[in-house]
Amino acid sequence: RYIEANPLSPKSLREAQEAVGRATFVDGGVIGPPPAGGPSPTHLMLSGAAAAQAAELWAGTAVTPMVVGDLPGAASAAKSSYALYNKGKAALAVLAFQLADKHGVTEALTAQQVRGDAGSLQDPSLPDQLRRVAWRWGPEFDELAETLDDAGLESDAARALRLVWTKLT
Template sequence: MDQPTVGILHPGSMGAAVAACAATNAAAVLWCEAGRSAASAKRAVQFGLTPVAALGELLDRSDIVVSLCPPAAAEDLAHDAAGHRFDGVYLEANAINPERAQRIASLLAPDATVVDGGVVGSPPVGGKTPTLYLSGPTAATERIGVLFEGTAVRTKSLGAEVGRASALKLAYASFQKTSRVLVALAVGMAREHGVDQELIEVASRRTDSYLSEPQYIAKTAARAWRWGPELEEAADTLAAAGLPPEMLRAAASTLARWHDVKDDGELTLIDALDRLAQP
């Protein structure tokens, strides 16, 4: 198969690095200069991307378009591509929800083939090797896989259903990013009372990720009747320190869905998750 021409929308820190990896197996990787910042131009030069003056030229010349931009802009970019009747493979690799990914696939059909993508990990520079999860039509996902063969971007297919890759990306991000915010709140609360170093010492004794222990969800549910009020107390403590309490109040509200399984030692993971899904 001939090497494809690839277009990147737009070369941010992740997009430019991913595009540079694609260049390994592409005839050229294009980016559109129109309306982009000096920082974008500098990144594009750094990663060896080829500039074009207008989006229409990028779309006309590209066999594969990679959309990696702030999530809010994802559908606008897809509308632009649809308006130009782009008819290649469109990799929708933004951190958007599955319904939006499916809307974009419908918007670009039947001219283009949309592959849903989700990048998990840091930009592929300095030895970092993120995984690009893919879902969508088999031939198109295989083509994306070939594009990144032998590069720092690993690919893994999740099947033919558009939205699966986006769901995995957001499920992971919801834990990973919320956890970082919770760290900030916990340390902020401890610092207000002069015990932040002691908190860090306590935490250093355990380095495992709770996300790797889903079996503990049932125990969490059984203890929700105690944990919810405890989090409300913690939220009050945050508020008294001038720190935002809303995240902990939301967690307490979530725990309230399990109040009817107080101290239920027989509860299974499936039971707990089913109850969580019921208002």
Template sequence: MDQPTVGILHPGSMGAAVAACAATNAAAVLWCENGRSTASVERAARFGLTSVATLAELLERSDIVISLCPPASAEDLARDVAGHHFAGVYVEANAINPERTQRIAALLPDATVVDGGVIGSPPVGGKTPTLYVAGPAEATARIEALFANTAVQATVLGTEVGKASALKLSYASFQKTSRVLVALAVGMAREHGVDQELIEVASRRTDSYLSESQYVAKTAARAWRWGPELEEAADALTAAGLPPEMLRAAASTLARWNDAKDSELTLTDALDRLAQP
């Protein structure tokens, strides 16, 4: 099979690193510089992505397009792509709920839509995330081939669009909400001068996030994208007849850190912002 040309929409910290892995088995990996930030330009250059001037050019040249953007933008991005009658493989790899994924598939009648979900950290510094995919067998096989022998492991879940999104949000519901609870627990303990004692108690259990309070600052820096992801997971719970309130509360808590986007905070800074937004 000839090496495909791949387009990435848009190269954030995860998207750029995933795209760089795809470059191993692709003829080229393209991204559209129009309207993107200086940080995106620098990131794309660092990962060796090829810039094109317009979305139309990217879609015309690409056999496979991977959408990795903030959840709120997923449908708008798909509509933009649909407007150009893209007829290749469209990997909807955003952290959105299964119903939205299916709506996006319906927005792209000319394309072959693959449902995707990345679990794990961006594939840099030895990290090896898994890209779970679901959709037509021929298309998911192409995605497996695209990431063969790279730091991204592509795993097929079957042909039903929505399965990969469901797995991603099921995992995110626990992993992200539990770290919000760590922030609240440590913040409460600090208010009463027993935060070190709390961490000592938790450290006796090797499976407790409470013993890893350094993650609070990392959580604060990622809150701007984790919050919307948990809102998507809450919608998925609602659709399943399950109570969404805990995840919505966690998303609301994360919103107190929205202005800390990608910043380098200390634990004290993060807890102060949480207490006094």
């Protein structure tokens, strides 16, 4: 068996399947922090003919497997959908802090964190914190853009957000 646990575009997913030949292929995608038993669970999205069997491997662990489809691609789509939202809003927060910093108004921006929709604006050190993951989040947005293209959806936003991560590294 082979589990590909990176969120791949349909094209990259097909290439991964071809690379493992006749091995049983399971598509996967991890959502959440490293499994530490904290309040935020680590979900492992799984899809493919052997997804239920693969899910059994994580029974009783700090990882919560979720079978999301019978065909490879569903798990990548679930992870990609969440990554686009979650990491996209983080990229927008980074841009907001960079703009506020350039104009000397960071304090005015962080004051807005009391609003229900401004959770990412609490900490002006967010760009520095995210610099350590930007190197791997950037390429994820290339895959997200390809996934959006494959679905016939607008991908320019994902490509633009990729540039935020590139410039942060």
